Amino acid sequence: MASLDYAHRRLVNTLGPERVARGEFERMVYSHDFATLPKIALLQWRLYPDFVVLPQTTEEVSALVRLSDESELQITPRGAGTGWTGGAVPNRGGVLIDMRKMGKVLGVDAENRTVTVEAGATWKAVSDHVEARGFALPVIPTNAVASTVGGAINSGATGFGSYRGGSLRDSIVSLEVVLPDGNVLRTASDRDADGHLANLTPLFFGAEGTLGIVTKATLRLAPQPEASRALAYALPDLAAGATFLKSLVDAGAMPFHAALLDRDHFVFERALRPDTPDPATIVLVALQGPKDEVSDEEKLIDGLAPKERGSKLPADLAADLWSRRYQNYGARRLSRGLIIASNVVPISRLREAVQRAARIRDRLKLNGAIQAYLIDSTTAVLAPYVLLDDTRPSGGTALGFMKKMGDAAFEFGGHPMGLGLFFVFNLRKMHGNATPFVSSVKTVFDPRKKINGGKTLEVWTKYTWPGLRAIPPPGMAVGLELAAILRRLKPFRDRFVRSYETAREG
């Protein structure tokens, strides 16, 4: 392996000094993603990259990938770091490629209803850009303000609009990807000419940056809706809220988005913003489409709410909740960290699943809120979040919640979302006998494991000595199970918000 100083010189020669960083502070910033990790994790992984680089063109990304053949440093591509499974943090240092300098919207093709963007553009920026031109994105990831196009594609994200507009995967026409050998691949033809039979885009959707570095994406556009309306309904409890969501599906409603937010979420929000509505379990529905269709859908949904003892909330409150849809995890400011357990579960078992999530949260003595939303006629995303303070000795034990939620999702016929660095043990549970097929994809695209190696399919440690270089994935599961046990043994719940405690005691 070349020395780090030599590697630095080569990187500076490629990008210039202002786009290569190796200072302690920059490296620390890039050593974690949205999830909070206990410091003890540093014993296992070298989470601090050796260098952080900011390319501006596909050619520069390609050059960086080729450089790693000389330096033998691992490459970790990263968007905004809004994931929570460690997919965008290094495990053995190396070169971290921050794609956010490649953040331009390259152009809207109004005739073919597509937009081409660089991978570092945020979804919100793309959405604003196309809206100004009379179009809309059919699907927008839930954390669109920060989440980058490449990041969401790599994490196989879901989002607002999936229920009506289809999967985010289907809204991608093609991707431009820098492969581990530095060559550039277009994953499908923009004209669908051969995309039908040789479309590699799905392989990169959810790949967590392990097959190559997505540099550009061409996305489908939908017509801007004639009317948009947000509706909110207060439900007596989580179970009723889940049943109400299912009843929307059964009745054939086609909302743009339909989400369940439990009352604890509003308890946290109120601690941050006094103008938050009174805490209650709320189902938030957004309708978009032709005016008549929106009115008809509203009538249909209004008719379903009373069956679950739901009451409609004022329109301005619903509009306010909808306008705040991207600021969903403000509660993080109440503790020092927050983790989200994203899972998909069948809608037919959503009621049981939300109740189970609440039980797990309570059993582990965690502060948290349960959230769920629909993504198609069979599937809902169940994404509860819990607060944690990683400066307390017990902070890291909250990670046991992710494990328990994932197990519950499997039990209900669903699966957790994301494998990254921390949840590789779920791979076999997800794919069963098809696991070797999934692993074959990495072998074909990146046999030398240059790009984001040691993740998604296996867990590398920072050590390169035989016997210690990787952790058997079940080992991680045992660790997280142990965290959950310790959490249960903890005599009392963390106290972050007095009103939360009051609410629970009440």
Add this chain to the structure above:
Amino acid sequence: MGLLRDWHYVERAVEIPALSEMIREALIRALFVRDDRVLPADIVADLNRGPAVTVRVKDDAEVRKLVRVLNGQESTVSLGLSAEDYHYFRTRLGVGRTREFGLTARPKSLLTYDWIVPEQRGVQLDFSAYAGIEFADGGHRAIAQVGAPWKTLYDEALARDEALPVVPTVPLDFAIGDSFYGDAPLASYRGEFASHVNGLRTISPYGHRARVGFEEVANNGTAYDLLHATLPLAAEFFVPVAVALRLEPKPAARKTLTYAFDDGSKVAAALDRLTRSGQTIAWVHVTDASAAKVLRPASPPEPFTVQVSVGGTLTGLAAKEKAVDAAMAGFKSKATDVPNPFDGPAEAYRKTAESVGRGLFVGEVRLPAKAFGDFAGRVRSYGEQMAAKAGLYASARGTGTVSVFPFFGAPKDRTKAYDLSKGVNAVAGKVPGAAFVSRLAHLWSEDPPFRARMDFLRRLKLEIDTAHVMQPLVAP
């Protein structure tokens, strides 16, 4: 489907010194139409070597056993055949010789044409008796075994107050499995067939049951989405035996709106407007006069007929109909009493399918809605020029893309199919934004990015099917 095998064969054939002088397209023509005079004897032998045994599948355990025998894990004794069958099986297959045996599935209905390189004396699976359908209680989904006729699934779903979102653009009597080992053009207004699939139950090249994707939920955030990347070619990677499909609740009211147009350019403008309207629609199908004559023999054929299937609440439907009427501006007449072509009895559907299947289809052309009129006009003139009357079936997607399936009143021989394919390719090339995506068009393509992608798929196939059982690649 055997696209990877055909593509691999062509790629390798053009490397043969004696053939490297030949233009790729001329070689493909010779292979496709079986012009044995210009082909070396070895290649002719490959093309003549069809599957040796056909196995009618009744249970996936039989497929598992067969895979294990073909990949060498078990001997033919374990198949449990009678002495007579055992002898027949071994002799036909040529067991004991040093070569690979592959498995291939036989489509129930093939829209276009057969593949170039047949299974080399391997086993052909006939799934027509493997046709069970399970519906999930309260789950808006079904698991259909690959031999289940599409129409049976559609009817049974409706009987359970569910709706199968995908319908065939060309109404042939397809089995569900024809979508991945045939060329069934199942799609909805919202998306392609794959968009409605949660997962596949397959038999791996090692004889294991392997689920690709999921059955009850969508596949998000579970590493590489192998399901959607390989779905149209799934049978070249594993043996799909059942597919988990998402259904939709049957709307309270449904209506099929039928609009007659006298001009293709008006249809194009109407489709463009409709796909920009944001309406939720089940499917939009277009037929020209030739296709309409086959589909609706009792009614006088209009130059173009657009059928739009909409659903919703009783009150909402009226407003939706008005909106669709507005988008369809330019139509000559409208009818609301023309029945949904897919709702009729299965027997009548099959009869119509037989008539539809008499046309010579060459594959799919994808184009922007706006270009539909231009393409329809050009195909008609091309048909006249070739003395083969042209017609077309088409369906529109909400994305603004139209899938057109041209057909010709010509005898179904391979030379004709090839020449007409070539012609349609040339016609599509003249229409801005149009692309001919037939299997032959894939073989013709020398576009480097396309070849790079196909090469990745080929390598992936070889990595997954290391035992060379799933339609093994053949090189001349």
